[in-house]
Amino acid sequence: MPTAPVPRPPKIPTSVLVVIHTAALDVLLIERADKPGFWQSVTGSMDFVDEPPRATCIREVAEETGIVVGSPGVPPSALVDWDLRNVYEIYPMWRHRYGPGVTQNTEHVFGLQVPAGIPVTLAPREHLQHVWLPWQEAAGRCFSRSNAEAIRALPARCGAAR
Template sequence: MSARPYKIPESVLVVIHTRDLQVLLLERADQPGFWQSVTGSKDSAEEPALSTAVREVGEETGIRVVESPRTGQPEAALAGLRDWGLRNVYEIYPVWRHRYAPGVTQNTEHVFGLEVPAGIPVTLAPREHLCHAWLPWREAADRCFSPSNAEAILQLPRFLPDPSALS
């Protein structure tokens, strides 16, 4: 059995939300009580961040990001996945550093938003998450354990395609 490869210290954070700013949060299986948006590392250094975001959303929530979503399916439009152009560089929590090559202490996170239809079914990866919750955006930010995740959620209204959607 070969050794598991080290994680790449470049990841995505995907704030999944509805048009009316309900935000999906997931409770980590390895750290109960730690709530977060979808996150995940690139599979290879060459993998584009957009591809990482699409893959991680599917793996962690069962929501497929596709060109043309079908009604009644756990699918969201690729056009609804937006790179916010935000990059967070942060210290990797010591509890997770063993997953990275020796000496790697920082991660670069690319922030995306994904608008999904209200009521879209969520199917969690049980090894990764215990449960999920849809919360109003400010409440979701307050529940996040990660400061960069909370800050991203607080930025959500800025990145809506139509700011009048808040009225």
Template sequence: MSPTPAPVAKPPKIPQSVLVVIHDPDGRVLLLERADVPGFWQSVTGSKDRLDEPWAETCTREVAEETGIVVGTAAVPPSALVDWQLANVYEIYPRWRHRYAPGVTHNTEQVFGLCVPAGTTPVLAPREHTAWAWLPWPEAADRCFSPSNAEAILQLPRRLALPPCAP
């Protein structure tokens, strides 16, 4: 009987990630519930696979992996993905620091928007997310566990030229 090969250790995550606010033309936002932390709702996020990976490539890959939505189709052309020219630097939650190299405590997150047709139905990666919801932008911002995610969603009306939410 041959010996069982040792498991291959995953390389540490790169502390550069994307946040993709997926929305429809009317300002509804797609949120996903994390599989590893029930009750934590968020937009699509994900780290670069390699340091030289372009931000748009990271977005396209993460959106496809987490939602099944493919950027570059007739329904979702490449122009639907917009770099909001916003970078957030935040402290990595202690519960997830083990994924990074020793001593890494902060992440830089580049924010993008992705406009998809109303009624788009995501296909979730079950190891990452357990539920999805399309919500009006104010409700989506309120439901996010991440302050940077909520702040990005609160920018959506300005980016879509929607009237501000009534009090």
């Protein structure tokens, strides 16, 4: 006899945004499987209330791209907390994933510098394809305003005058 699927617990309205980039400021964008045409950086919610944002970043980057923080070429120091928090309204199409009455999310923003040409392996249930773009073009392709703003801040965050 088939068993009913186990319901997922509501998402925690605290998440991370990780702008993955190269030294040349090319940015990795991934296309959402549940919304083709929606391009973004790596994002993800905390798995539990006390999960540190840095741990969430490391987990989400590995799950969504196959890039492992702490592997050769990607030292732990490459993941930088930008000490930036965005509070935004959760898109109505995704509110059903959260508890009743939850309409806002707090997003912790990080940057991750990786070597050019690093292999990317997408989670096929989450993303359709990926692309590396110069930061200006990447910012223009993001559907999320906070993601685009984070990418536009990348040159200043990296100390580059571009």
